[in-house]
Amino acid sequence: MPVSEISMALTSIRAALDLVKFISDSHKTSVIKDKTIELRDAIISIQSSFSILNEKYLNILSINHDIKKELEQMKKWEIIESQYELVKGRTGSYVYSPNNMHPNPKPTHYLCTNCYNKRKKSILQYRDGLGNGDFYCPDCKMDIFFQT
Numbered sequence: 001m002p003v004s005e006i007s008m009a010l011t012s013i014r015a016a017l018d019l020v021k022f023i024s025d026s027h028k029t030s031v032i033k034d035k036t037i038e039l040r041d042a043i044i045s046i047q048s049s050f051s052i053l054n055e056k057y058l059n060i061l062s063i064n065h066d067i068k069k070e071l072e073q074m075k076k077w078e079i080i081e082s083q084y085e086l087v088k089g090r091t092g093s094y095v096y097s098p099n100n101m102h103p104n105p106k107p108t109h110y111l112c113t114n115c116y117n118k119r120k121k122s123i124l125q126y127r128d129g130l131g132n133g134d135f136y137c138p139d140c141k142m143d144i145f146f147q148t
């Protein structure tokens with residue numbers, strides 16, 4: 001993608017240098033005054049081009065930061081994703097359960113499929129504390145009856 005502001009700034013710099021040379025070679029006060037005004041305009045044009053470039057650069061830095069952050073989150077999620085597998089319980093419900101790649105599968109726990117699909121790790125909780133398979137997700141509030 002060509003950056004037109006750079007091209008404009010370089011053209012203005014060339015014009016400014018020509019004006020400086022012309023002014024330094026000139027001996028007439030009226031010519032010096034006119035060329036000084038042209039030189040000022042060229043410098044203002046350069047300043048404007050670099051101001052736009054600076055804004056674009058800052059915007060690119062911000063986008064770069066966001067992309068790096070998103071990439072980091074994706075890498076973290078890939079690690080989590082590699083440690084769980086989808087399992088079907090006796091009730092026919094599905095949950096994500098630690099697989100043999102999980103470094104610390106105990107205590108036994110299950111992840112919410114709804115949150116998992118949104119790349120969020122949410123451990124299902126027993127609704128009544130009795131361990132009878134009646135779970136809920138503390139994040140999305142999904143109810144699930146799951147028995148291994």
Ligand SMILES: [Zn+2]
Nearest residue numbers: 112115137140
């Ligand atoms: Zn959930």
